[in-house]
Amino acid sequence: MNETINLLQSHRSIRQFQNKEIEVDKIKEIIKSAQFASTSSFLQAYSIIRVKNEDTLREISKIRDEELLSQRQPESAAIGNQNYIISAPLFLIFCADLHRLRSIGEYKKFDVKVGNVELLISATVDASLVAQNAMIAAESLGIGGVYVGAIRNNPQKICELLNIPTYVYPVFGMSLGYPDQKVEKKPRLPVEVIYHEDKYNPVFNSEEIEKYDSIISDYYSKRTTNRKDTTWTQQIPKKLSQEWRPFMKDFLESKGFYF
Numbered sequence: 001m002n003e004t005i006n007l008l009q010s011h012r013s014i015r016q017f018q019n020k021e022i023e024v025d026k027i028k029e030i031i032k033s034a035q036f037a038s039t040s041s042f043l044q045a046y047s048i049i050r051v052k053n054e055d056t057l058r059e060i061s062k063i064r065d066e067e068l069l070s071q072r073q074p075e076s077a078a079i080g081n082q083n084y085i086i087s088a089p090l091f092l093i094f095c096a097d098l099h100r101l102r103s104i105g106e107y108k109k110f111d112v113k114v115g116n117v118e119l120l121i122s123a124t125v126d127a128s129l130v131a132q133n134a135m136i137a138a139e140s141l142g143i144g145g146v147y148v149g150a151i152r153n154n155p156q157k158i159c160e161l162l163n164i165p166t167y168v169y170p171v172f173g174m175s176l177g178y179p180d181q182k183v184e185k186k187p188r189l190p191v192e193v194i195y196h197e198d199k200y201n202p203v204f205n206s207e208e209i210e211k212y213d214s215i216i217s218d219y220y221s222k223r224t225t226n227r228k229d230t231t232w233t234q235q236i237p238k239k240l241s242q243e244w245r246p247f248m249k250d251f252l253e254s255k256g257f258y259f
Contacts, residue, residue, distance in 0.1 A: 007140055012185055014144030015084040017177030022089045026141050030176075033137035037129040045123035046130050047097040049162055050090065056161050060173070061085040063157060064150040084146060088175035093151065093158070094131045096123035098256075099167040114167050115256045127171045138176050148173035155251050166256040184223045187215050189232075209233065 031048065039045070051057055061083055085091055098114035105112035113119075131147070138145055149172045151158050158170045190208045213231035220228050249259065 007136065010185065011135075011139065012144065012183040013146040014177070014179045014181065014183060015146050015175070016179070016181040017084070017087055017089060017144075017175075018180045020089065020178050022143060022177065026143070027090060029141070030134050030137045030143075034130045034134035037126075037133040039126050039129070040122040043101060043122065044126065045096060045098055045101060045119070046127040047095045047100070047168065048130070048134075049093045049095065049164075051093060051162070052091075054086075057086050057091060059161055060091075060151060060158065063154045064148060066150075066153050084175045085148065085173070088145075088177045090176040092131075092134070092174045092176070093162065094127045094134075094171050094174065095164065095168050096120065096127045096171055097168045098123055099165045102167055115258050117257070117259055120252070120257050124171055131172070131174060135174065135176075142178065143176055144179040145174055145176035148175060152245055152248065155248070156254070159255075169252060169255050169257075182224065184219065187212070187219055 034048065035044075051060065064085055098119055102112055102114045105114075135145055135147075151170055151173045155170055158164065159168075162170070164170060189212055193205055193208050193212070209232075213233055216232040217230065220230060253259070
């Protein structure tokens with residue numbers, strides 16, 4: 001074990017922040033560290049938008065809250081107390097960005113095809129790797145945060161609010177700040193379930209899943225906030241009983257991507 005591994009294995013989602021700004025030099029280091037993530041074919045097909053305007057943050061927060069209310073999750077009862085978009089000293093949105101490459105093509109007068117699925121996947125991976133670097137850099141500085149996938153509840157509204165052009169789409173947001181809560185580390189699936197050698201093993205490992213259910217049940221019953229009586233597998237039908245965000249295909253096509 002070393003300092004880096006300890007940091008990676010200590011990740012927790014932080015949703016409550018101190019009323020304290022993140023120093024400008026630390027923000028610069030977080031963004032600079034994010035840029036050194038691996039990038040497919042060195043295209044660097046991503047952009048990061050910091051949202052500071054309070055009205056815009058409130059609008060984005062409403063988009064996030066709509067998901068909790070629509071799914072009738074337990075957290076919906078406490079939305080007003082868990083507004084980690086508005087309360088975060090630093091809120092970032094990570095975008096898959098192929099608009100810049102298309103603009104370079106126009107400027108340099110050569111043809112580029114940026115709307116295809118492979119480039120969409122590559123840009124999404126780029127944005128995700130960049131975001132993970134940002135989170136790790138922030139945590140190394142004593143800053144905590146949480147990813148906000150709920151901005152995709154209404155990606156068109158996000159694009160309107162942030163002037164996001166064709167060939168760009170918002171992948172997720174990230175709230176960052178100095179933690180104002182203690183959060184227990186959430187156990188992950190056993191390595192035996194997710195790790196394969198030489199080829200994928202499709203045999204369902206029910207024994208390990210049952211053990212994990214027991215671990216998660218114990219975790220939920222003992223954690224300091226939002227205790228609940230459930231297991232990991234019991235949450236799956238609640239999450240997957242219907243198609244998630246079925247409008248995303250049409251939205252991406254409206255942004256210039258084709259399938």
